[in-house]
Amino acid sequence: MAQVSLRKIVKAYEGGVQAVKGIDLEIDDHEFVVLVGPSGCGKSTTLRMIAGLEEITGGDIAIGGTIVNDIPPRDRDIAMVFQNYALYPHMSVYENMAFGLTLRKFPKAEIDTRVKAAAEILDITPLLDRKPKALSGGQRQRVAMGRAIVRNPKVFLFDEPLSNLDAKLRVQMRTEIKKVHQRVKTTTIYVTHDQVEAMTLADRVVVMNHGIIEQVGPPQELYHSPATKFVAGFIGSPAMNFIPARLEQASGALVLALPDGIRLNVPEARSARYAAHAGREVLFGIRPEHLTDDKPTDKANPAPLTLTPEVIEPMGMETLAHFRLDGAEISARLDPATPAEVGVPLRLIAHMDQMHLIDPTTDKVL
Amino acid sequence: MAADGTIAVRDAAEITGGRANSLQRFARRRSTIAFVMTLPLLAVIVGLVAYPALFGIYLSMLNRRMTEFVGFLNYEILIESETFWNVFFQSCFFAITAVLLKALIGFWLAHMLHHIPNNKQRKWRGMLLVPWVIPPALSTLGWWWMFDPSYSSINWLLSIVSVPEVPWLGHHWWARIAIIMVNVWIGAPFFMIMYLAALKSVPEQLYEAAAIDGATSWQRLRYVTLPMMANIISITVLFSLIVTFANYDIVRVLTNGGPRDLTHVFASYAFQVGILSGNIPRGAAVSLFMLPFLAVCAFFVLRGVVRRNKEQM
Numbered sequence: 001m002a003q004v005s006l007r008k009i010v011k012a013y014e015g016g017v018q019a020v021k022g023i024d025l026e027i028d029d030h031e032f033v034v035l036v037g038p039s040g041c042g043k044s045t046t047l048r049m050i051a052g053l054e055e056i057t058g059g060d061i062a063i064g065g066t067i068v069n070d071i072p073p074r075d076r077d078i079a080m081v082f083q084n085y086a087l088y089p090h091m092s093v094y095e096n097m098a099f100g101l102t103l104r105k106f107p108k109a110e111i112d113t114r115v116k117a118a119a120e121i122l123d124i125t126p127l128l129d130r131k132p133k134a135l136s137g138g139q140r141q142r143v144a145m146g147r148a149i150v151r152n153p154k155v156f157l158f159d160e161p162l163s164n165l166d167a168k169l170r171v172q173m174r175t176e177i178k179k180v181h182q183r184v185k186t187t188t189i190y191v192t193h194d195q196v197e198a199m200t201l202a203d204r205v206v207v208m209n210h211g212i213i214e215q216v217g218p219p220q221e222l223y224h225s226p227a228t229k230f231v232a233g234f235i236g237s238p239a240m241n242f243i244p245a246r247l248e249q250a251s252g253a254l255v256l257a258l259p260d261g262i263r264l265n266v267p268e269a270r271s272a273r274y275a276a277h278a279g280r281e282v283l284f285g286i287r288p289e290h291l292t293d294d295k296p297t298d299k300a301n302p303a304p305l306t307l308t309p310e311v312i313e314p315m316g317m318e319t320l321a322h323f324r325l326d327g328a329e330i331s332a333r334l335d336p337a338t339p340a341e342v343g344v345p346l347r348l349i350a351h352m353d354q355m356h357l358i359d360p361t362t363d364k365v366l
Numbered sequence: 367m368a369a370d371g372t373i374a375v376r377d378a379a380e381i382t383g384g385r386a387n388s389l390q391r392f393a394r395r396r397s398t399i400a401f402v403m404t405l406p407l408l409a410v411i412v413g414l415v416a417y418p419a420l421f422g423i424y425l426s427m428l429n430r431r432m433t434e435f436v437g438f439l440n441y442e443i444l445i446e447s448e449t450f451w452n453v454f455f456q457s458c459f460f461a462i463t464a465v466l467l468k469a470l471i472g473f474w475l476a477h478m479l480h481h482i483p484n485n486k487q488r489k490w491r492g493m494l495l496v497p498w499v500i501p502p503a504l505s506t507l508g509w510w511w512m513f514d515p516s517y518s519s520i521n522w523l524l525s526i527v528s529v530p531e532v533p534w535l536g537h538h539w540w541a542r543i544a545i546i547m548v549n550v551w552i553g554a555p556f557f558m559i560m561y562l563a564a565l566k567s568v569p570e571q572l573y574e575a576a577a578i579d580g581a582t583s584w585q586r587l588r589y590v591t592l593p594m595m596a597n598i599i600s601i602t603v604l605f606s607l608i609v610t611f612a613n614y615d616i617v618r619v620l621t622n623g624g625p626r627d628l629t630h631v632f633a634s635y636a637f638q639v640g641i642l643s644g645n646i647p648r649g650a651a652v653s654l655f656m657l658p659f660l661a662v663c664a665f666f667v668l669r670g671v672v673r674r675n676k677e678q679m
Binding site for chain 1: 569571578579580589596677
């Protein structure tokens with residue numbers, strides 16, 4: 001059990017390409033931290049540097065207070081679960097799980113107890129004698145986790161462990177991983193490109209982009225108060241709508257002037273925050289779930305807008321409608337009972353208490 | 367059903383009836399087509415492998431003038447001959463030592479190459495393959511000059527570091543070592559290229575997983591690399607063992623079996639007995655002598671390969 005600290009971590013490749021550009025991150029004991037971001041954002045490189053599989057170009061990594069920059073992976077007391085499982089094909093499930101302990105010269109009885117206990121947790125006891133080839137994808141994933149658990153390391157590292165599984169199994173294994181973490185409270189660093197995995201698993205989510213950390217925070221905080229346009233657009237599905245607008249002062253209240261003459265009142269609670277930006281061009285960000293055909297949340301100050309759907313996607317529990325407003329793609333989540341039709345103007349309500357304004361020059365959320 | 371093709375054809379035949387169609391139907395059956403298409407290969411195997419092998423076995427059971435069937439008499443005579451046991455010992459010593467050395471050096475070279483970045487690897491790979499590409503008779507001739515008693519360049523090099531002259535081809539033990547050296551020089555690149563291919567096929571993540579599991583580089587070699595290469599290693603060793611047992615050109619060019627017939631291997635001795643001394647059945651018996659041992663060896667090696675394939679691939 002241990003904290004992990006990253007201080008000014010840099011990874012540069014030959015030719016000067018920087019994959020990770022000086023990130024700082026403190027991970028607490030027992031914490032489950034998820035690094036999330038699009039491919040090429042540096043999240044896997046960061047994880048591999050923590051594991052010791054990649055050299056660090058600059059900065060320090062400390063595990064449990066010890067700087068591990070020059071310590072080889074085997075002495076860092078970490079365990080890692082790989083995307084393609086990386087099980088040894090010539091060893092049985094039992095041998096795969098016992099391998100790390102055998103190398104560390106644990107007594108046979110101790111190895112046996114630990115392997116059987118881990119197999120019990122992961123529900124793979126009947127598979128212990130099989131070779132990895134005879135296992136399904138989900139079972140291999142469990143064995144890979146079992147191999148990590150038996151070691152009882154300071155830190156668990158997961159490198160996109162679910163991306164090779166089919167959608168249904170992925171959801172199931174996600175729950176499984178969460179359950180395991182609740183039982184075996186080891187500090188965990190988990191890398192994924194899937195924001196749903198990040199949101200559901202993490203105590204704290206680290207959103208990365210272009211080798212820097214965009215924002216760190218609990219899932220709800222990232223959802224409700226994103227710091228940058230990137231985070232706002234990355235977290236949440238379907239993604240947040242961004243509409244170019246102008247913030248205007250009209251008779252003491254703030255009003256957002258959208259294309260096509262749409263004007264939305266900014267709630268009074270937000271006035272103080274946005275007042276300084278009055279008269280400027282901004283990006284109006286609103287999530288599809290806050291653009292509905294429901295009743296307004298602020299009855300005194302409703303923000304209606306009428307748009308014409310281009311595509312309607314019934315999903316069962318909800319219906320997604322897609323619109324276009326002056327070049328910007330907009331989607332909204334509708335009650336499936338709403339009679340929406342392509343080409344027929346539809347009256348929507350923007351839940352302005354959930355609005356975001358983004359400075360288009362800095363991409364920071366105001 | 368339609369994917370199979372047979373049902374549709376059968377249906378068509380039933381509609382038109384008639385016996386003319388049954389021939390057509392037979393010709394269009396998948397198994398027939400498959401048989402016809404493998405026929406050239408079968409002809410090659412029967413003509414160039416099966417027939418010569420069986421004919422060789424038949425020859426070895428004839429008398430010297432090839433007029434009478436004598437059963438295993440030729441083999442019995444061989445077993446009682448001291449020269450033959452010398453040949454047997456030399457063949458086994460040569461084949462086993464040479465194959466082991468080729469495997470070890472090839473493995474070492476493959477590892478060295480594997481750690482060179484890909485873009486620089488090609489020229490090294492090309493250079494290291496040269497010994498294997500040159501016709502062995504020619505390169506052995508080159509070695510023969512280097513071993514020459516009067517002009518040996520190797521001895522000249524040794525004399526620089528004050529090592530006394532070595533009678534390379536004059537003393538039977540040195541001659542045996544010389545033959546092995548040349549064979550290893552020619553054959554190691556083959557092992558290298560096979561092992562390099564095997565090394566490249568081991569997923570990098572297995573090494574990473576092992577490194578995290580706590581394996582040192584030796585342990586990674588022992589517990590990951592070697593088991594993952596087991597099939598290639600065993601097939602290459604088997605193949606090379608068979609070929610090395612049948613080696614002829616090196617001995618023929620370098621020592622021609624001398625001194626005192628002590629460096630003969632099966633192939634060169636078979637040539638001497640069968641062609642030069644005109645006893646073709648005895649020569650055939652010499653060259654067939656190792657067949658049962660190698661066949662048993664091949665059986666077990668290939669069984670292991672099949673088992674591992676089933677379990678792991």
